[in-house]
Amino acid sequence: MSKLIIGVDVGGTFTDLVAIDASGHTTFAKSPSTPHDQSVGVMAGLEELARRLGLSRAEMLAQTQRLVHGTTVATNALLERKGAKVALLTTEGHRDVLEMREGLKPNRYDLRSPPPEPLVPRELRFGVRERLRPSGEVTTPLDENSLSEAIAAIRDAGVTSVAICFLHSYRNPAHEIAAAERIARELPDVSVSRSSDVLPQIKEYERVSTTVVNAYVGPIVRRYLTRLESCLREAGLAGSLFIILSHGGMAPVEEAARLAAATVLSGPAGGMAGCRRCGEMLGLPDLVAFDMGGTSTDISLITDGAMLLSADGSLAGQRIALRSLDIASIAAGGGSIAAVDAGGIFRVGPESAGAVPGPACYGQGGEAPAVTDANVILGYLDARAFMGGRRPLDTAAAEAAVDRVAASLHIDRTQAATGIFRLVNMKMADGIRLMTLRRGVDPRRFALLSFGGAAGLHAAEVARELDIGRVLVPTTASVLSAWGMLTSDLRYEVSRTHFETGARTTAAEVREIFSDLERRTVERLKDWFDGPIAIERSAEMRYGEQIFEIDVPLSDIDLNSERLIAEIEDRFHQRHEELYTYASRGQEVVFVNARVAAVGKVSAGKVREKQAGSAGPSAPRATRQAYLGGWREVRVYALDDLQPGETLQGPAIIEAETTTVVINEGDSLTVNGLGWLDIRVAAKS
Numbered sequence: 063m064s065k066l067i068i069g070v071d072v073g074g075t076f077t078d079l080v081a082i083d084a085s086g087h088t089t090f091a092k093s094p095s096t097p098h099d100q101s102v103g104v105m106a107g108l109e110e111l112a113r114r115l116g117l118s119r120a121e122m123l124a125q126t127q128r129l130v131h132g133t134t135v136a137t138n139a140l141l142e143r144k145g146a147k148v149a150l151l152t153t154e155g156h157r158d159v160l161e162m163r164e165g166l167k168p169n170r171y172d173l174r175s176p177p178p179e180p181l182v183p184r185e186l187r188f189g190v191r192e193r194l195r196p197s198g199e200v201t202t203p204l205d206e207n208s209l210s211e212a213i214a215a216i217r218d219a220g221v222t223s224v225a226i227c228f229l230h231s232y233r234n235p236a237h238e239i240a241a242a243e244r245i246a247r248e249l250p251d252v253s254v255s256r257s258s259d260v261l262p263q264i265k266e267y268e269r270v271s272t273t274v275v276n277a278y279v280g281p282i283v284r285r286y287l288t289r290l291e292s293c294l295r296e297a298g299l300a301g302s303l304f305i306i307l308s309h310g311g312m313a314p315v316e317e318a319a320r321l322a323a324a325t326v327l328s329g330p331a332g333g334m335a336g337c338r339r340c341g342e343m344l345g346l347p348d349l350v351a352f353d354m355g356g357t358s359t360d361i362s363l364i365t366d367g368a369m370l371l372s373a374d375g376s377l378a379g380q381r382i383a384l385r386s387l388d389i390a391s392i393a394a395g396g397g398s399i400a401a402v403d404a405g406g407i408f409r410v411g412p413e414s415a416g417a418v419p420g421p422a423c424y425g426q427g428g429e430a431p432a433v434t435d436a437n438v439i440l441g442y443l444d445a446r447a448f449m450g451g452r453r454p455l456d457t458a459a460a461e462a463a464v465d466r467v468a469a470s471l472h473i474d475r476t477q478a479a480t481g482i483f484r485l486v487n488m489k490m491a492d493g494i495r496l497m498t499l500r501r502g503v504d505p506r507r508f509a510l511l512s513f514g515g516a517a518g519l520h521a522a523e524v525a526r527e528l529d530i531g532r533v534l535v536p537t538t539a540s541v542l543s544a545w546g547m548l549t550s551d552l553r554y555e556v557s558r559t560h561f562e563t564g565a566r567t568t569a570a571e572v573r574e575i576f577s578d579l580e581r582r583t584v585e586r587l588k589d590w591f592d593g594p595i596a597i598e599r600s601a602e603m604r605y606g607e608q609i610f611e612i613d614v615p616l617s618d619i620d621l622n623s624e625r626l627i628a629e630i631e632d633r634f635h636q637r638h639e640e641l642y643t644y645a646s647r648g649q650e651v652v653f654v655n656a657r658v659a660a661v662g663k664v665s666a667g668k669v670r671e672k673q674a675g676s677a678g679p680s681a682p683r684a685t686r687q688a689y690l691g692g693w694r695e696v697r698v699y700a701l702d703d704l705q706p707g708e709t710l711q712g713p714a715i716i717e718a719e720t721t722t723v724v725i726n727e728g729d730s731l732t733v734n735g736l737g738w739l740d741i742r743v744a745a746k747s
Contacts, residue, residue, distance in 0.1 A: 066125050067665075068111070069544035070104055071132040071329050075356025075397055075417045076515060077103040078541035079111045081122070082548060089114050090541045092449065092515075092720050095417045100135060101290040105297065120298035127301040128664070129294065130312055130547040132329035135286045136279040136322055140378045145278035146223035146253065149216045150182045151241060152270065153229040154189035154208070159270045163381075178379030181278045186219060188212035190228070190241070198233030204240055213248055224249075225277035227257035227270045232559050235262070253281045260321065261383055263655050264559040268383035275380050276323040283322035287315045304552070306332045308386035310369055311553020311661065314590050323384055326377050329543050330360040330389045334369050336546020337511050340536055341367060343736070349534075350494055350510045352524065353543065354517035356434075357414045359392045361493045363503070364511075373602070373613065385555060385613075385657070392493040396434040396516040397421055400482045402470040410485045422463035425456040431467050433516070435460035436482035439475060441688030441696070442519050442715065442724050450719035476689060487520055491527040498528075502643065505530055513542035518716070518723035525743045526726075535739040537701065540720035552662035554587045559655050567653040569626040575656045576621060583660035591662035598659040603634045606650035612637055613657075680704050688715065690726050701739075708733045712744075 069080045072095055080090045091114055093107030105119075112122040123129075139145040150157065160180040169175040190212055191205035216224060224245055231238045235258030242254045255277040257269045291303055305318035308327035318325055330353065337351040341364050349364040363370055370388040375381075393412030397420060400410045410433065415421050421432035423445065437443045438460045445455035461475060468478035498505040509532040512521035521533045538545045556579050560567060580597055587595055599619070602611035614637045619629055630653070635645040682697040690696065690713050699710065701718040712729035715722060716739065725731060728744030 065127045066122065067128045067130070067548050068108075068122075068126050069130050069132075069332065069541075069547035070107065071332055071541070071544040071547065072100045072103065072134055073329060073355045073543075074134070074358065074395070074414065075420065077107045078544040079107045080538065080541050080544040080548065081111055081115060081126075082545075088538065088545070090538060090544070090720070092541070097138070097417060099289075100133060100286065101293055104131070104290060105293055108297070123294065123298040124300050126299060128304065128548075129299060129301060130304045130306060130332075130550065131290070132306040132332045132543060132547055133283075133286065133325060134329055136283050136325045136328070137377065139279045139282050140275070140326065140380060143378075144282075145181065146281045147219075147221050148182050148186065148223045148225060148274060148277045149212075149219065149221040150187040150270070150274060151190055151209075151212055151224060151226045151228075152187065153193060154191045156229060156266070157184070157187035157189050159267055160187070160274065162267070163271075164267055181274050181380060182225070186216075186221065188215060192228060192237045194228070194230040194234055194237070196230050196233065198230060200234070200236075204237045209241055209244060213245060216245075216252070217249060221252060223253040223255070223277040223281050225255050225257070225270075225273045227266075227273050229266070231256075231258045232262040232264060232269065235259075253277065253284070255280060260323065261557075262559070263383070263557055264561055265383070268381055271381040272323055272383045275326075275382050276321065279326070280319070280322040283325060284319040287319050291315050306335075306547050306550060307553070308375070308384065309371060309553060309555065309659075310335050310387050310550060311659075312547070312550045313552065313554065317554070317590075321384070323382055324386070326382060327375070327386050327389055330362075330391070331387050332547035332550065333360060333513060333543035334362055334364075334387050334389065334546065335550045336513070336538075336542040337362075337364055338367070338369055339546065339549040340511055340534070340542075344534065344734075346509055346534075348508045350498070350505060350508045350530070352490070352494070352510050352512050352517055352521060353514040354490065354512075354520060355395050355514040356397045356420075356516065357393075357395045357416060359394045359490050359493060359514070359517075360389050361392065361490070361497050362387060362389045363497055363508070365503075371613065388497075390493050390497050392490055394433075394486050394489045394493070396432065396437075398433050398486060399430045400432065400436070400464075400467050400478075400485075401430070402467060408467075408471060408481060408485065410482055410489065421460070423455040423457065423460035424453075425459060428459075429463055431460070431463035431478075431482065433482060433486050435463050436479040437516075437519055439464055439479040440483060441686055441693075443722055444686070444698070444717065447717065476693075480689065483520075483523075487523045487527060490520065491524050494524070494528055501641075509534055511536075512723075513539040515540040515721050518721050521723070522725050522729055522741055522743050526746055529745065531743050531745075533739075533741040533743055535716075535721075535723050535741065537718070537737050540718070551664055552587060552591050553659055554583050554590075555657060555659040556583055557655050557657040561652070561654050566650075567627065572626060572630070572653070572656070573621050576658060579656060579658035580660070583658050587660040587662050591664075594663050596661045596663060598661060600657045601630065601634075601653055602655040602657070603630075604652050604654060605638075605646060606652055611654050612641060679708055682714075683717075686715075688713070688724075690724075701737075704733045704737070704739075706733050706735045706737060 091111040096103035112119040191208040193202035257273040304312040347367040353360040372388040397415040398411035419426040419428035421434040639645040712725035
């Protein structure tokens, strides 16, 4: 057995695992997630993956040169409000920034909507006497007595994590560093996050909120990653362990633990990396990434072959201003629960059955009807063959669950199941509209890349709803996020604010800023990586009268150009026009933040083309009754049996061990050279 690279993605319902050897042979497995301790599900999944490779787990891990992991530990801690007990140290007079936010309500026209509850209650927010000017000059030195009082209150309150965010510390971190050092000496068991380390940028609310989120999830993420790494080493892992961060790059365990807030989109980021690789392999630069799992659906875009990054992220009402992939998460998955509310409105989600107890058909005690239950009733899923027959589904339990909804609506079982299926499709189509039409992007010029265990059941109908004519389903669709992690590069980003009121940034200043940031990022990345390093540059800029910046890529700009500032401003005007359809070329352009990422290019592993058999067109393995506008006998094919170049006309159902694909009347599919499904979707009638 040659050296392996392994990707592990923990989802809400299943943990997905992929192993690729030096020849490009790919093996994957699924294991139920264990929300109480994700490492248990990871280790069980590795056991199953090793079995499929014909090895013991210890033998497999001894041959693993890189294991890349995506985790939802930080995400779950935020969503479930189960993070650390956090205190906030800030400049005296500024402890209410978390509640003042940006002066805007999330639902600004809903006069009754309460503001999001801060992660730090007011009694645990302490003002410390100190003050810096916007230039970083000290006007009030750090008052040691004031700091001592705050530390004593933190000790008495039983706080386990502290966020430090002093005014203008992005210019001068001296006071934050001094406060952090005292806390480390006097409260050695308390975790500390400094804003000058987490997000050294202008804008007080974004900096405070991001630092607080980092403090809130940091101890839990560190504890989990330390435990997981220990388990892996004891089990025989010889290679490196890396964690996927929200920007789509990977980092060592220590970096992921330091910047825990950067792991909140860890799993979906792996899926986006996989989508970009798929687009490269297929020569398709424009893709809608459609990832439907057991709990949620993640949607994003690949445009001109690039993943979109944003610093406007938030989760569970908390602002996280670290750069992350631009992903919309919709509460729609195989476990999404259907219900009729008090007003008689039929809805699907946002509640989910999760991994435990799961949909009713899992036979684990769940009674609420979920999307998976509807798919069983409609004949799309073979209850006997689910998870390769290792986890047969309980059809009677699914029927009983859906019958309760049907009774509430005074309709029959089939109508209720069809309603669940159509409603969740409409919800996911609206999510894609949010990412495309509402941003001035026509989804019809994109192909839809379907992945996640549940996506194949719904992808063609979602595409039809949006007039998208092409759907692609990789053979690794059910584990694409784990597979995509193996295509990610190492990445380390730093930023620096350069903003002077009334002063125009000069070319010399821009060169100095980027030179310093490039030196710092490369030095840090070399601690992790000894291969080739690429540099990505960008700037956050705005017009003089605006209050929000846009991100402008500058990687290919010549820093030695005599027209450097003019060229940077031209890039800003172009980007502004792309985003908002206009540019005001006569207005002042303000350079606010510079950002540099050092990217360590790693081998993504080979992908082997599927060898065509000689037996001719594949025969269906069976037929079964499925509801496609009416009950009919539908041909069922095994994905592994389909040969490159083969074509099929719908209706048909394509089954693999961990995913199922449904195509309707009028749709057709072709199997490409990789064995992937290329579906042409008929227009709505």
